[in-house]
């Protein structure tokens with residue numbers, strides 16, 4: 001039987017906008033999603049899981065079911081409603097109460113400073129493409145470091161790549177721009193610089209905690225052994241993984257990575273981003289001080305050569321087999337026969353988790369530790385008829401998924417990777433940015449009309465693992 005190390009922590013993850021609800025309460029400023037979602041009319045972020053009012057209940061459940069740590073994010077616009085300047089004391093107070101409740105329930109908070117929720121004022125100024133946004137972000141981060149000394153684990157930014165790609169390449173995040181690889185690379189570079197500036201500032205403040213960044217990392221494989229398919233996989237890897245591993249964990253961009261990036265941009269007739277010496281110095285300094293990298297891994301990708309125009313169709317409803325991803329200058333995603341997928345077309349491939357952990361271990365020796373900051377499976381689930389508060393929701397597919405992925409993590413640890421923490425996405429069912437409420441990930445079921453919580457069987461499985469560190473059958 002595979003085992004996890006004795007000091008390994010088991011956690012549950014969330015993000016402010018996906019759980020809190022209360023988007024108009026206590027002086028919170030608007031974020032990029034508010035008007036966008038209202039206009040789209042598909043789903044509302046209110047009340048989501050109503051975590052703003054029910055955090056204590058969720059933390060009590062967490063304690064009961066062996067969740068030792070939770071990943072939450074601070075909603076920047078609760079504290080600075082306009083992104084900068086005026087401070088809203090009710091927002092500050094809310095996070096103090098949340099961290100107090102964590103302490104009461106013996107739960108360690110890992111706190112993300114930016115999880116896809118740029119304040120609207122700064123979004124309109126260019127979001128991650130604007131230097132004003134970067135400066136405001138550094139000020140906000142320093143404020144949080146001083147205000148919340150009880151937090152000992154900080155995450156600068158969640159998934160710079162998925163934010164940028166979805167904002168300006170696939171157009172699934174606001175403002176919904178498509179096909180602008182140049183803007184995505186520039187925004188990603190800027191996020192890495194912002195993250196580096198914050199890491200360097202945090203270390204200067206000598207607060208004794210840990211700080212790192214979280215990346216979305218999908219392991220990319222070629223569809224076949226042909227040189228063309230292998231090259232498509234290299235391009236996709238540079239686009240989604242390698243540039244960010246280089247920038248944040250090596251502190252410099254490998255020339256080979258940059259030439260792959262340039263090839264993508266040239267094919268799309270778009271200009272290359274131009275880092276300054278000062279920015280590169282910040283990246284280098286931060287890579288030598290970063291305490292951990294957070295890995296979000298759910299699925300892997302297979303690429304084959306493709307010469308046509310870009311075409312992307314997002315499966316946002318769970319209608320299996322409807323997603324399309326063909327990127328001009330990169331390639332086409334195509335899963336080999338026999339690869340299992342979820343209803344949202346995400347592959348289930350635990351080896352991809354193992355391989356990404358080993359790659360970081362082998363190729364990025366500066367980073368001291370790896371934390372799996374998100375992993376889990378989105379499923380369609382409903383409350384059985386006649387459910388009472390004791391009803392336990394049966395979710396065998398989630399247990400199976402967790403067993404396979406956590407075993408893959410245990411194997412990587414046995415091979416030398418320094419993986420210390422695992423966060424399931426997600427702690428409780430929550431709002432999914434482009435899929436609404438039908439894609440459930442939680443250990444705890446949330447009945448969305450009433451926001452009442454129910455335990456899932458996976459929570460019982462999780463508790464056993466957390467207590468014994470043996471991966472239960």
Ligand code: BGP
Nearest residue numbers: 015158159162378432433434439
């Ligand atoms: C990650 C995000 C999370 C979360 C998760 C699941 O990329 O950091 O915020 O949403 O993916 O994705 P989805 O909600 O699209 O299924």
